[in-house]
Amino acid sequence: MRLKTALFSALLSTLLLQLLPPALMQSVHESSCADLLFSKIYDAHLSMIPPPKVNGTFNVTFDMAIAQLLELHELKQTVSMLTWRRMSWYDTRLSWRGRVFDGNLSFNSISSIKISNSQIWKPDLVVYNDVRKTELDWSLYYASIQSDGLVRLNTPQLMKLSCPINVQLFPYDKQVCRMKIGSWTMDGFELNLLNSSTHADLSSLTEHNEFCLVKAPLERHLIKYACCAAPYPDITYSILL
Numbered sequence: 001m002r003l004k005t006a007l008f009s010a011l012l013s014t015l016l017l018q019l020l021p022p023a024l025m026q027s028v029h030e031s032s033c034a035d036l037l038f039s040k041i042y043d044a045h046l047s048m049i050p051p052p053k054v055n056g057t058f059n060v061t062f063d064m065a066i067a068q069l070l071e072l073h074e075l076k077q078t079v080s081m082l083t084w085r086r087m088s089w090y091d092t093r094l095s096w097r098g099r100v101f102d103g104n105l106s107f108n109s110i111s112s113i114k115i116s117n118s119q120i121w122k123p124d125l126v127v128y129n130d131v132r133k134t135e136l137d138w139s140l141y142y143a144s145i146q147s148d149g150l151v152r153l154n155t156p157q158l159m160k161l162s163c164p165i166n167v168q169l170f171p172y173d174k175q176v177c178r179m180k181i182g183s184w185t186m187d188g189f190e191l192n193l194l195n196s197s198t199h200a201d202l203s204s205l206t207e208h209n210e211f212c213l214v215k216a217p218l219e220r221h222l223i224k225y226a227c228c229a230a231p232y233p234d235i236t237y238s239i240l241l
Helices: 002-019 022-041
Strands: 059-073 078-090 112-116 125-127 142-146 150-162 176-183 192-195 218-223 232-240
Touching: 022 112, 059 176, 059 232, 150 176, 176 192, 192 218, 192 232
Parallel strands: 059 192
Antiparallel strands: 059 078, 078 150, 112 142, 125 176, 142 150, 176 232, 218 232
16 A cells, blocks of 8 residues: 555656646756755855865955945944945865766756855854844855855845944034954954955945935955964945945
């Protein structure tokens, strides 16, 4: 009886697949291949251990878009805004281009896959002058992984920055709020933080009814602190309002 049920289920599955439109059949096949590929390259320990260095260094590239200026609070000396963070780095442990699994299994036809970023290692980049009480729930967002191991992670982030504000000349005042970004635990020998542009992306900015966000250039710093011998890189945006 069980054998008949199993045979019937297999025949029914085959028949249903044959009835699917070609485009949907292709989608189902690609999804199954991506799941199989992920099972071959994934290791639970990868989410805890930084990727190996390439040519003696490990680069993380950072970029940011400012989507909306929400509030400038004079009494609290803060500015709130919605941003889109864009990070990328190479994790060769997640690459599959040119690799063969189980003796003869290859996935070279797959150019990229998307997986929950909670399953992979990611750099601990923080905004040093962010005064929010809650952190972003990273598990909600997916990372894109290319066949050569390039990982791209784009996430929205609501920020509240400490910023010295003086509105004595309002409505003709100018404010400069700085946003300093860097790794919380890794020094410059462990993580080389790079910027992919010279300023924040303002192409999708929603205008504020009181303040105009004019520009947000950035500078990359390499600083040695009294505590440590290694330098610490950071990217600092100067947001002109």
